[in-house]
Amino acid sequence: MELALCRIPSARISSKHRLCLNHPHRLPSRHRLNRLPPFPTVRRAAWPKTAATTSASTVGAGVAAPAPAPGSYAAIYQQTAPGVVMISTAIARGGARSFSQAEGSGIVVDKQGDILTNAHVVSGATQIQVTFNDGHTATGQVKGVDQSADLAVVKVSVSADQLHPLAIGNSDTLQVGGTALAIGAPFGLAGTFTAGIISGLNRSTTAPNNRALTGMIQTDAPINPGNSGGALLDGQGQLIGINDSIQSPVEGNVGVGFAIPINRAESMLPSLEKGIAIEHPWLGISGQTLTATTAGQLGLSEKSGVLVVDVVPNGPSAKAGLQADGQPSANDDVITAIDGHAITAIEQLTQYLDTKKVGDRVTLSVTRNGRHISVGVILGNFQAQPTATP
Template identity: 40%
Template sequence: MKRAFTYIATSALAGMAAAYIAVTLFTAPAPTELLTPDPLPVLPAGQNQGPVSYASAVQLAAPAVVNIFTAKVTVQRGNPLFDDPFFQRFFGDRFRSQPRKQLQTSLGSGVIISRNGYILTNNHVIEDADQIRVVLSNGRTLDAQVAGGDPDTDLAVLKTDADDLPTITVGDSQGLQVGDVVLAIGNPFGVGQTVTMGIVSATGRNQLGINTFENFIQTDAAINPGNSGGALINAHGQLVGINTAIFSKSGGSQGIGFAIPVTLAKGVMEQILKQGRVVRGWLGIAGQDITQELAESFGLKAGRGVLVSGVLEGGPADQAGLTPGDVISTINEQPLTSAHDILNLIAAVPPGEKVRVKGWRNGEPIDIQVEVSERPRLDPQQQ
């Protein structure tokens, strides 16, 4: 037993000694660099303080955004019953109603485009106003007159006598993409100049029933009553749109606002300043999109062409020979997919020029020359 115990103890000690030697000789120490954590990266000064600020863009654009206050006098008549001869037979003029004058005021916003006092805003902000006052961001107040308006795009130009006004830098709305950061500057609810931020939610919005000619920028930057006519700017402080309308069931912003692209607004403004009004081409027809049902009944391809649903008697299309039931496929070789295409295409043609209209009538091809006239103010559905 003693020999067995001595043998086991000796073997155990020998094993432990061998293990110690193996660990000591064949195990390398852990590199110091693996045990020491990397130092945190140091950002350049000004870049480690949270989200990017748009203060510089606002400071660049805000002085050129003004508050617009309008007033007009309306005449209210009393109950017409008091003017009835039968009533006056018994009561005389005792209760006869007298017209009462009432002062109505409204507010909106505008954007100073030129140093010599021209301001761009929405037509509905100043429509039928008897008095218009403009208040700059520094509190300066100016009287303004209407240089011209265009109800079809809901744009108007105001003129003040000042010639030392701050102006906004005009950007390029055609380069806007969904996801671009935009800021809306205006005077919501009359609380004073306010800036809200969002992104471009969509471009080219039309057929909303807001204006006759629509090509809206949609944004989720908060737009509220009083913002109409104000500036929609990009992250560089450049004007890209004129805030115009909101989609709301409550009357307040619900994240769906619409602005008129500055490219469209510039064209309207230039025409107003040059000739006092906006001149557009007109054919005198009402068009209807080709639906699947209409395509099957006319033997056409859905989405190809526009059905002529009405022709104004004596209008350019009527004089050229177009009739209801015709299908227009191209105008000046440009294919059409909706009635909206005709509206915009013809509006850009100067009155007096001729356009070539191609399509079908009762399955037979037609090719007609139509002389475009100047568009009168009429129902938005008539092209």
């Protein structure tokens, strides 16, 4: 549910230096918030043998590893590692023999063979291979994709005893400072386990089609290219998020990672599993948070709110009569409230839209050339735009 077709970079949560955790060939420049690309298969590593995948773990030849203490990280890893897979993709590159390969991660969510991952992990894939914790592989088929939420479901046909769904936690009850544990395949190193804390909540990032993603979990648990679609767990080993992107000036982990909350993903799973398109309410504008400094520079009477910078032709807001010059100017409308809820930042507007449905009517309080007016908008379904930068 996207308030704007795009967001001006200054309104984003530090949109600079973001790295995707997925396809290496899609790695954006170092000055963007990047989605974690899957790692090239040239660096592929086999799943490590652990106590979860062998009859007896050993420290050395003939020496059995001691059982991990209950509740320890080692115990959590042994319990959850079988529920995280590596996803290898092949993507055609203009010819029958021209293709690239990359790797990401996925999460087993049921005994029917459904694997939850990021949309950008499987985007454009012509072949998908899923590697389980015990080394077994299976061909995967994309069942559903939602680019606007950066989520996808891959289906595999394997026996139920090979599938180990992770226990689902509650991302609505998370607190900053809580334990955050990540499992995935960074740089093709399958079954990698890292630990940190929840560093922030309700962050805003951007989906592959440039729709704004709100309510994201921020963590300092190390995640890198190849971690995309992998699990973010709490201190009890319950799934709380799907690792998605990092903010970095070096195309690698610097302690600022983002995960999609599991509660959001869980609500979309039934549609993704059935391949049903998911609609996301949309105003059809580009905007930025209006600060007192920007207001002063533009000579605006309103000092806070959302500055409407552009309006998508024939979009919901265009039909409702919202106005903008295509770049910040004194003629742009300023949204100060929606349905009576005061708005001082673009994230607030987007988050409110996330509670609505396509076809709902919202009332915007707008300041236009010093005058206060109300504008009713019927929300449309999000449409990606070439210049969108939410």
